Amino acid sequence: MTADASAPVVIAVEIADAELADRLTSLLGDISGIRLAMPGEMATVAIVSRGPQGAVEPTGIELTPREQDVLALLAEGASNKSIARQLGISIHTAKFHVGSLLEKLDATGRTDAVAHAARRGVINL
Template sequence: MIAVAIIAQSPAVRAGLRVLLASDAALEVVGDGTAPDDLEHRPLAGADVAVVHSQPRDTLHATPDGLRGVLFVVDDWDGVAAPLSAPFAWGVLPGDAAADELIAAVQALYHGLTVIHPHIVPQLFAAPSSPMIRETEPLVEPLSQREQEVLQLIGQGLANKMIAERLHISDHTVKFHVSAIYAKLGVASRTEAVRAGARRGLIVL
């Protein structure tokens, strides 16, 4: 059974999401709230996945240790940005997503996967006002094979802990690789690293 919390300011939206999610016996809606901070209070603090009706954010003020993933449900795709540095698995679906799409997304997030509606992909990863330009100048110090693997997983939206589990290495080692990636690519964030890696053909989005 996957415990799900619903966060939405509108009572109608909360009720609608509850009805859609309740159609699957494998999901249990443990409660709902109006703001992300509600996730730190019982019973929402016991949720495995939170369904949040808002634009994606890298961090939520409250991220309980047991929270495996956050599904952002958005009505307006304009300005949507990927929360690549989020410490949890994440997904983005449109507000008119069907019940089966919501349920499949929650199940995927529970298992540590990233969920992105195909129509949102260009908006999430393309530069806001310019096309993706391929970098041809070689790096002063190329990424190692392991660093490329870490960068690819960052591009898939995985948090450090999940990358460590996927590659069977420690969290500390992942942080070391991330720092090295930043230095070699000349970037300061996970979003910039993914864009730089994609421009150089180091990863596939």
């Protein structure tokens, strides 16, 4: 089966959140070369909500503004030295904030801290 280059891409939107689904279909409906699938129609692409396993956990985590700054820099891959330089603090203070983040996020390392924070909605990647 050969795809026709002039045929529109047919997209099915299967999202439980009605408001989000309406916003998404409204945005997609205005794009040339895209057509939204009718109910039951085969689609080229499907946008499906991730369900409970992809849901954001409640945060329950209180981060100071400085810890939020450090977390954002950790997400960019910054070293303690780079964090210290960018925030105008000592390397010792940067290490202290990173350690505090690891403890609060129950993380085993810097990457794990960013992953935990993203899952809990503390940071958006």
